[in-house]
Amino acid sequence: xxxxxxxxxxxxxxxxxxxxxxxxxxxxxxxxxxxxxxxxxxxxxxxxxxxxxxxxxxxxxxxxxxxxxxxxxxxxxxxxxxxxxxxxxxxxxxxxxxxxxxxxxxxxxxxxxxxxxxxxxxxxxxxxxxxxxxxxxxxxxxxxxxxxxxxxxxxxxxxxxxxxxxxxxxxxxxxxxxxxxxxxxxxxxxxxxxxxxxxxxxxxxxxxxxxxxxxxxxxxxxxxxxxxxxxxxxxxxxxxxxxxxxxxxxxxxxxxxxxxxxxxxxxxxxxxxxxxxxxxxxxxxxxxxxxxxxxxxxxxxxxxxxxxxxxxxxxxxxxxxxxxxxxxxxxxxxxxxxxxxxxxxxxxxxxxxxxxxxxxxxxxxxxxxxxxxxxxxxxxxxxxxxxxx
Amino acid sequence: xxxxxxxxxxxxxxxxxxxxxxxxxxxxxxxxxxxxxxxxxxxxxxxxxxxxxxxxxxxxxxxxxxxxxxxxxxxxxxxxxxxxxxxxxxxxxxxxxxxxxxxxxxxxxxxxxxxxxxxxxxxxxxxxxxxxxxxxxxxxxxxxxxxxxxxxxxxxxxxxxxxxxxxxxxxxxxxxxxxxxxxxxxxxxxxxxxxxxxxxxxxxxxxxxxxxxxxxxxxxxxxxxxxxxxxxxxxxxxxxxxxxxxxxxxxxx
Ligand SMILES: Nc1ncnc2c1ncn2[C@@H]1O[C@H](COP(=O)(O)OP(=O)(O)OP(=O)(O)O)[C@@H](O)[C@H]1O
Ligand SMILES: [Mg+2]
Numbered sequence: 001x002x003x004x005x006x007x008x009x010x011x012x013x014x015x016x017x018x019x020x021x022x023x024x025x026x027x028x029x030x031x032x033x034x035x036x037x038x039x040x041x042x043x044x045x046x047x048x049x050x051x052x053x054x055x056x057x058x059x060x061x062x063x064x065x066x067x068x069x070x071x072x073x074x075x076x077x078x079x080x081x082x083x084x085x086x087x088x089x090x091x092x093x094x095x096x097x098x099x100x101x102x103x104x105x106x107x108x109x110x111x112x113x114x115x116x117x118x119x120x121x122x123x124x125x126x127x128x129x130x131x132x133x134x135x136x137x138x139x140x141x142x143x144x145x146x147x148x149x150x151x152x153x154x155x156x157x158x159x160x161x162x163x164x165x166x167x168x169x170x171x172x173x174x175x176x177x178x179x180x181x182x183x184x185x186x187x188x189x190x191x192x193x194x195x196x197x198x199x200x201x202x203x204x205x206x207x208x209x210x211x212x213x214x215x216x217x218x219x220x221x222x223x224x225x226x227x228x229x230x231x232x233x234x235x236x237x238x239x240x241x242x243x244x245x246x247x248x249x250x251x252x253x254x255x256x257x258x259x260x261x262x263x264x265x266x267x268x269x270x271x272x273x274x275x276x277x278x279x280x281x282x283x284x285x286x287x288x289x290x291x292x293x294x295x296x297x298x299x300x301x302x303x304x305x306x307x308x309x310x311x312x313x314x315x316x317x318x319x320x321x322x323x324x325x326x327x328x329x330x331x332x333x334x335x336x337x338x339x340x341x342x343x344x345x346x347x348x349x350x351x352x353x354x355x356x357x358x359x360x361x362x363x364x365x366x367x368x369x370x371x372x373x374x375x376x377x378x379x380x381x382x383x384x385x386x387x388x389x
Numbered sequence: 390x391x392x393x394x395x396x397x398x399x400x401x402x403x404x405x406x407x408x409x410x411x412x413x414x415x416x417x418x419x420x421x422x423x424x425x426x427x428x429x430x431x432x433x434x435x436x437x438x439x440x441x442x443x444x445x446x447x448x449x450x451x452x453x454x455x456x457x458x459x460x461x462x463x464x465x466x467x468x469x470x471x472x473x474x475x476x477x478x479x480x481x482x483x484x485x486x487x488x489x490x491x492x493x494x495x496x497x498x499x500x501x502x503x504x505x506x507x508x509x510x511x512x513x514x515x516x517x518x519x520x521x522x523x524x525x526x527x528x529x530x531x532x533x534x535x536x537x538x539x540x541x542x543x544x545x546x547x548x549x550x551x552x553x554x555x556x557x558x559x560x561x562x563x564x565x566x567x568x569x570x571x572x573x574x575x576x577x578x579x580x581x582x583x584x585x586x587x588x589x590x591x592x593x594x595x596x597x598x599x600x601x602x603x604x605x606x607x608x609x610x611x612x613x614x615x616x617x618x619x620x621x622x623x624x625x626x627x628x629x630x631x632x633x634x635x636x637x638x639x640x641x642x
Contacts, residue, residue, distance in 0.1 A: 260506075260510070263499070263503055263506065263507060264507070264510065266496070266498070266499060267496045267499060267503075267507045270496045270497060270498055270499070271494050271495075271496060271497075273458055273478075273490070273494065274490065274494040274495070274496065275496075275507070276456075276457075276458065276477075276478035276479050276482065277456055277458070277478060277482055277488045277490060277494075277556075278482060278507045278508055278510045278511075278555070278559070279479050279482035279483045279510050279511035279559060280479060280507070280510050280511075281479050282479065
């Protein structure tokens with residue numbers, strides 16, 4: 001035998017020791033790839049090819065099918081309510097979508113870096129809404145904000161800064177206490193502690209703030225109409241909500257793409273062991289991911305407070321699942337996808353609800369979630385986009 | 390950490406050099422399976438040392454243990470006299486151990502340039518870094534052409550270049566290479582080994598794993614043979630190349 005020639009095949013990379021799990025860690029892509037349904041029996045064998053073909057078609061053209069469905073829904077709203085209703089709903093959908101997008105990014109970033117569905121994230125969003133109430137009350141921001149444009153600006157800057165820091169630290173604390181030690185445990189373990197943390201936060205909010213709606217005192221911070229077109233009044237508030245979301249998302253994008261820390265986050269997400277070998281402090285990097293995700297949720301909570309005027313202890317549960325659907329729609333782990341997914345879900349929620357009745361809006365979102373998980377678990381944009389975390 | 394200086398190793402052949410890296414009686418377990426049994430080896434400043442052995446002998450485990458990805462249950466590891474076996478991988482990397490791991494493990498969705506940047510993550514000396522990018526691009530002109538391509542879309546050979554380049558970018562005092570020739574065409578293997586010798590000539594110490602024992606022994610100063618978790622033979626590479634035991638087991642003579 002001549003050993004001079006090399007073995008042609010590469011051995012499959014394998015796990016190496018306690019701290020190191022699968023080599024290409026971002027998302028276990030096999031797990032997310034669409035699976036053909038399996039089944040047995042003679043009848044099944046006859047039906048199956050057709051079924052498979054239909055499944056394959058739906059899976060492949062899922063984004064197009066979804067967009068067509070959304071377009072038809074919008075047309076339906078136009079048909080029933082005319083241009084004015086349609087315009088108003090576009091405005092509502094963008095405002096709601098901006099909030100979903102801000103929350104969805106936190107789900108996707110955390111999943112991207114440690115493959116955990118952070119069930120507590122929605123509750124961090126709700127908690128941040130209460131942080132904002134407490135902070136504004138303590139510093140007299142509500143009075144300042146309504147005293148004029150200058151006061152409003154100062155109040156907003158102070159409120160965003162402090163709430164986002166408080167939420168970010170909360171996120172880091174949750175990671176440190178509930179997830180870090182389970183990082184290499186079987187995946188259900190941190191999932192269960194995540195649910196535990198979620199209950200903990202909800203219980204805390206219920207005990208301290210009660211079961212009723214809590215007024216944020218921020219509904220009157222931003223008032224007035226910026227313009228109106230075709231009977232659709234667009235308030236400064238609406239522009240503010242969408243604007244904040246877009247600015248923060250682009251800032252995050254620039255951070256993740258261009259800065260050293262952002263690159264450390266991406267490399268840790270892609271291969272944790274290799275990141276360690278590069279001298280990257282992965283604990284700090286993961287903590288930073290939680291900080292940023294939670295801080296964005298806090299920004300979402302503030303714009304929610306300003307827009308809707310009150311918050312509830314279980315707000316995180318309700319919005320959390322919807323925002324999570326947005327993250328899955330955009331391809332979990334994909335930051336840009338989560339942003340786009342947020343706006344799409346906002347559109348589906350508002351227009352679907354407008355057409356089918358508001359009480360159906362949430363069911364519709366869950367139907368979308370089930371459909372994505374069945375037909376297109378990788379999300380609208382597939383796996384190989386450079387925009388992944 | 391208090392650092393007890395290890396006794397200077399006696400290098401066979403040449404005059405004794407100070408040990409840059411020293412493993413003393415390392416035991417490593419995966420669960421209840423013992424992968425390394427009392428492995429001792431040393432690498433002197435400026436050497437190329439090869440670690441050979443058949444599949445599953447524990448070569449990769451040895452490198453992972455040095456880098457701190459796995460911790461030994463017994464034994465000590467010293468880098469320039471400082472005990473490192475209790476430190477985390479990230480600290481060890483910062484102390485000057487560069488590691489091009491088995492399977493390359495590039496950041497697939499990052500560009501070639503970004504992969505190299507990550508290699509230099511812990512560094513602050515801008516000038517030295519600029520020189521080192523230049524050095525990597527000179528060693529592997531291919532990478533300069535491809536610097537903005539995603540690493541995952543490179544050919545296997547190019548990926549190996551990035552893996553070595555990334556490890557080099559940390560300006561390591563010792564470079565661990567895990568099967569750098571794996572899966573490459575013979576021409577490219579020659580290129581890679583030429584580069585390895587060049588890197589070594591510029592002062593970087595190298596600990597090298599190779600399946601291809603002949604190739605390893607021809608390029609190394611000294612070598613260790615690992616057999617099911619323990620060192621069975623060691624000595625100057627040339628001696629091992631001519632040793633009947635090695636020839637029978639690893640060189641297919
Ligand atoms: N993460 C792990 N869990 C359990 N056992 C492991 C693990 N990694 C390695 N081993 C075992 O430890 C032994 C040594 O493996 P190692 O990867 O170090 O071998 P190697 O010499 O590098 O082999 P190769 O030449 O095939 O790369 C093998 O028996 C292997 O099965
Ligand atoms: Mg190996």
